[in-house]
Amino acid sequence: MAYTEEELKKELETKEYEYGFYTDIESDTFPIGLNEDIVRAISKRKEEPEWMTDWRLKAFASWKEMKEPEWANVRYEKPDFQAISYYSAPKKKDKYESLDEVDPELLDTFNKLGISLDEQKKLAGVAVDIVIDSVSVATTFRDTLAEKGIIFCSISEAIKDYPDLVRKYLGTVIPPKDNFYAALNAAVFSDGSFCYIPKGVRCPMELSTYFRINQAGTGQFERTLVIADEGSYVSYLEGCTAPSRDENQLHAACVELIAMDDAEIKYSTVQNWYPGNKEGKGGVYNFVTKRGICHTNAKISWTQVETGSAVTWKYPSCILKGDNSIGEFYSIAVTNNYQQADTGTKMVHIGKNTRSTIISKGISAGKSQNSYRGLVQVNPKASNARNFSQCDSLLMGNECGAHTFPYIEARNNSAQIEHEATTSKIGEDQIFYCNQRGIDTEKAIALIVNGFSKEVLNKLPMEFAVEAQKLLEISLEGSVG
Amino acid sequence: MELKEKMLSSFIALEQELDLSSSVHDIRSTSLKTFEALGFPTKKDEAWKYTSLAKLLKNDYSIFPKKESSIELKDVKKYFLYEIDSYKVVFIDGIYSPFLSDTTHDGIDVCLLSAALSKPKYKEVIEKYFHKIADKEESLTALNTSFAKEGAYVYVPKSVVAEKPIQIIHFSTGEQGDFLLQPRSLVVVEENAQVQIIERHQSLAAHEVLTNSVTEIFAAKSALVDYYKIQNDRDDASLIDNTYVAQDRESNVNVHTFSFGGKLTRNNLNFTQNGEYIDSTMKGITIIGEQQHVDHYTLVNHVQPNCESHQDYKGIYADKSVGVFNGKIYVDKIAQKTNAFQQNNNILLDDLATINTKPQLEIFADDVKCSHGCTIGQLDEDALFYLRTRGILKREAKGLLTYAFANNVLESVAIPALKTRINKLIATKLGVNLGHDL
Numbered sequence: 031m032a033y034t035e036e037e038l039k040k041e042l043e044t045k046e047y048e049y050g051f052y053t054d055i056e057s058d059t060f061p062i063g064l065n066e067d068i069v070r071a072i073s074k075r076k077e078e079p080e081w082m083t084d085w086r087l088k089a090f091a092s093w094k095e096m097k098e099p100e101w102a103n104v105r106y107e108k109p110d111f112q113a114i115s116y117y118s119a120p121k122k123k124d125k126y127e128s129l130d131e132v133d134p135e136l137l138d139t140f141n142k143l144g145i146s147l148d149e150q151k152k153l154a155g156v157a158v159d160i161v162i163d164s165v166s167v168a169t170t171f172r173d174t175l176a177e178k179g180i181i182f183c184s185i186s187e188a189i190k191d192y193p194d195l196v197r198k199y200l201g202t203v204i205p206p207k208d209n210f211y212a213a214l215n216a217a218v219f220s221d222g223s224f225c226y227i228p229k230g231v232r233c234p235m236e237l238s239t240y241f242r243i244n245q246a247g248t249g250q251f252e253r254t255l256v257i258a259d260e261g262s263y264v265s266y267l268e269g270c271t272a273p274s275r276d277e278n279q280l281h282a283a284c285v286e287l288i289a290m291d292d293a294e295i296k297y298s299t300v301q302n303w304y305p306g307n308k309e310g311k312g313g314v315y316n317f318v319t320k321r322g323i324c325h326t327n328a329k330i331s332w333t334q335v336e337t338g339s340a341v342t343w344k345y346p347s348c349i350l351k352g353d354n355s356i357g358e359f360y361s362i363a364v365t366n367n368y369q370q371a372d373t374g375t376k377m378v379h380i381g382k383n384t385r386s387t388i389i390s391k392g393i394s395a396g397k398s399q400n401s402y403r404g405l406v407q408v409n410p411k412a413s414n415a416r417n418f419s420q421c422d423s424l425l426m427g428n429e430c431g432a433h434t435f436p437y438i439e440a441r442n443n444s445a446q447i448e449h450e451a452t453t454s455k456i457g458e459d460q461i462f463y464c465n466q467r468g469i470d471t472e473k474a475i476a477l478i479v480n481g482f483s484k485e486v487l488n489k490l491p492m493e494f495a496v497e498a499q500k501l502l503e504i505s506l507e508g509s510v511g
Numbered sequence: 512m513e514l515k516e517k518m519l520s521s522f523i524a525l526e527q528e529l530d531l532s533s534s535v536h537d538i539r540s541t542s543l544k545t546f547e548a549l550g551f552p553t554k555k556d557e558a559w560k561y562t563s564l565a566k567l568l569k570n571d572y573s574i575f576p577k578k579e580s581s582i583e584l585k586d587v588k589k590y591f592l593y594e595i596d597s598y599k600v601v602f603i604d605g606i607y608s609p610f611l612s613d614t615t616h617d618g619i620d621v622c623l624l625s626a627a628l629s630k631p632k633y634k635e636v637i638e639k640y641f642h643k644i645a646d647k648e649e650s651l652t653a654l655n656t657s658f659a660k661e662g663a664y665v666y667v668p669k670s671v672v673a674e675k676p677i678q679i680i681h682f683s684t685g686e687q688g689d690f691l692l693q694p695r696s697l698v699v700v701e702e703n704a705q706v707q708i709i710e711r712h713q714s715l716a717a718h719e720v721l722t723n724s725v726t727e728i729f730a731a732k733s734a735l736v737d738y739y740k741i742q743n744d745r746d747d748a749s750l751i752d753n754t755y756v757a758q759d760r761e762s763n764v765n766v767h768t769f770s771f772g773g774k775l776t777r778n779n780l781n782f783t784q785n786g787e788y789i790d791s792t793m794k795g796i797t798i799i800g801e802q803q804h805v806d807h808y809t810l811v812n813h814v815q816p817n818c819e820s821h822q823d824y825k826g827i828y829a830d831k832s833v834g835v836f837n838g839k840i841y842v843d844k845i846a847q848k849t850n851a852f853q854q855n856n857n858i859l860l861d862d863l864a865t866i867n868t869k870p871q872l873e874i875f876a877d878d879v880k881c882s883h884g885c886t887i888g889q890l891d892e893d894a895l896f897y898l899r900t901r902g903i904l905k906r907e908a909k910g911l912l913t914y915a916f917a918n919n920v921l922e923s924v925a926i927p928a929l930k931t932r933i934n935k936l937i938a939t940k941l942g943v944n945l946g947h948d949l
Binding site: 101410423425426427428429430431432433434435436437438439440441442443444445446447448449450451452453454455 | 557561844847857859860861862863864865866867868869870871872873874875876877878879880881882883884885886887888889
């Protein structure tokens with residue numbers, strides 16, 4: 031055998047976070063702390079109209095009244111909200127005219143991330159909006175998209191250029207008072223992506239946002255708003271990384287999806303924030319609110335691969351408001367070392383003939399804790415609602431934990447709901463079978479884990495599927511209990 | 512006066528008639544303090560998210576019986592499983608009824624908790640077992656403990672097999688007005704011993720009755736305990752049943768809960784497995800309608816390796832009834848090779864019926880097989896059609912199918928007479944004519 035178990039464990043522990051570099055870009059960072067003045071200052075810096083400033087202040091006022099939620103199955107040291115800087119932007123000249131003017135250090139960062147802004151790479155066919163620390167630094171392909179009438183830009187630009195659209199939809203799916211982190215985000219979000227697909231348009235390429243926390247002592251609060259108008263289709267990708275730091279960084283994002291009649295949104299996330307080192311020091315706190323609303327015949331599909339973050343608290347949800355609407359949730363959550371994840375989804379069936387599917391795969395290794403928490407709610411008028419949920423957990427080693435907390439509330443007698451969950455480990459016989467055929471233990475585990483996650487990996491767009499598989503390998507090799 | 516205040520002030524009245532020097536009384540006072548601090552659970556408590564006691568707690572319950580009431584056997588005979596010979600421990604409005612009971616000290620002890628608490632010969636057992644596994648931080652259990660003085664006491668010594676089943680029945684006559692009952696029972700089954708127990712709470716006349724019962728069951732090495740709860744009360748009676756089971760190695764405890772009646776029923780069923788090779792079974796059938804509410808809250812603590820647990824709960828909900836199932840399986844780090852299964856199937860018969868279910872797994876060991884399945888659905892249209900092509904009325908066909916859906920839980924009932932009785936109950940409840948007397 032090429033590997034012994036011990037070696038594997040060791041390698042797993044010391045496996046370095048590939049994206050743990052820090053780019054020395056001069057940045058413009060606000061002093062730490064949070065008060066009304068900071069909220070105003072952020073708004074002013076973003077040159078926002080007055081209604082936006084008021085919206086933020088209102089959110090801030092309600093945030094002050096709220097308490098940090100404690101119900102999640104995660105233990106962590108509460109972030110000190112007064113010790114975070116709420117705005118950090120790479121320092122720049124007013125606007126970039128072309129890529130040549132971009133800070134070469136920044137370009138280097140993109141290259142390290144494997145995102146190239148170079149022209150030839152545009153053939154890859156992915157339009158990217160990149161958000162570093164809190165500010166969107168580059169959006170590619172904008173003109174091509176504009177021809178189709180698609181708006182894809184940073185949300186601060188959208189507030190300036192398309193105030194009517196933003197004002198109409200911002201906060202309609204996740205109201206500023208929704209929860210503690212959503213309120214915080216609403217008050218201090220500094221940037222994010224905005225996307226509008228006009229009626230009947232099928233977006234010709236994958237849209238993508240790349241988030242990165244670069245500066246120390248900052249929090250990242252981005253806000254994404256995707257609106258798919260009647261009969262349109264869009265596939266949206268999101269990726270995240272952060273440098274390795276000893277301290278915990280906070281990431282509290284909001285993602286709102288609006289699928290109008292007959293529209294379809296596919297939202298995929300590969301989350302790879304810095305998970306902390308093997309002693310559990312450092313890492314990103316990832317407290318994210320994601321929610322989409324489906325109107326008649328619309329469909330929202332969430333796919334996520336969660337491998338990073340020290341603490342994850344994330345429940346991408348679908349409100350199936352319109353008749354015949356469809357919600358889907360496919361998730362792989364991997365935790366290793368001291369990572370903790372409490373993630374799942376909410377499917378709220380309101381319209382008739384609504385359908386939802388939940389496939390959740392949790393993989394825990396090391397000393398990590400991995401929880402699935404989900405809600406399937408069928409309201410009294412949602413006749414013929416259909417739900418299928420499957421939550422499988424895989425445990426590696428005897429110091430980790432896997433938990434499921436599914437909530438099922440059915441208030442309509444025509445609802446059909448099925449839920450099943452299993453917990454198991456990689457069988458010694460499975461490994462033995464592979465070994466017997468000359469596949470070493472490490473490869474065998476990768477193989478089995480891939481098979482275990484296949485249903486979800488299949489749902490990812492091509493470009494991401496490759497990256498996700500690589501990520502899984504990094505986080506998962508080895509450690510047969 | 513709020514019920515909580517009433518309870519607190521009634522405690523002083525209770526103290527007048529009790530031996531304050533006994534160690535049990537310290538337990539009572541401590542529990543009262545716990546209850547005072549916690550109060551009654553509200554919907555804000557995660558464990559009570561789907562069940563609200565608020566309405567029930569508004570009633571002005573009597574806490575102690577004002578007078579002794581008697582009942583004729585012929586009036587209540589139907590509530591007994593009279594077809595077979597059995598030991599009986601019967602209480603009327605919380606007071607032991609020697610006339611209706613049939614206790615024993617021959618080989619096994621089937622008697623009263625009040626006797627066990629006061630007589631020196633039971634002291635050893637009481638000190639070893641009383642209030643040892645009941646949750647000390649749970650408010651309703653604490654409330655029961657602080658008023659604990661009467662209930663059934665069952666002790667089966669080593670290697671003794673109880674000859675006949677034990678029936679524990681609590682009657683509420685309604686002569687006390689709205690009434691709060693707090694029976695407390697203790698069941699100790701020593702090594703290799705076996706026992707079967709049937710428990711029932713029955714209200715006899717129109718009045719609001721709330722029962723907050725606590726039962727502790729100890730099964731020593733290789734013991735076998737079959738416990739059956741029959742909940743088919745009047746629709747103005749409510750029950751909060753807290754049952755705690757502790758098992759030693761190789762023991763086997765089965766608890767069956769049949770919930771057909773009552774206004775609000777909450778079953779807190781907790782299992783702790785303190786040894787290896789233990790088997791625990793929890794099964795339940797719930798068939799309710801009108802505005803009834805049944806809540807099953809189970810917890811299995813797997814803290815030792817090589818154990819099994821099986822849960823199978825079926826629910827049929829009609830009219831505006833509400834069903835809740837909350838099952839938690841906890842597997843400790845050292846509990847390797849655990850097999851834990853949980854199954855919860857529900858049928859909603861009417862538009863306004865509601866089911867909330869929350870099966871939970873908390874697993875810290877890796878070499879385990881744990882699964883839970885939960886379904887909410889309707890009757891199979893094809894099966895219904897098939898029956899109708901054979902000339903069976905739609906209503907009857909539906910009844911037959913629901914009957915079949917619930918019936919397989921009965922397979923594990925070990926007392927044939929009880930099985931027949933429950934079977935009939937289900938058939939009547941679902942309007943099925945079985946065509947022959949079972």
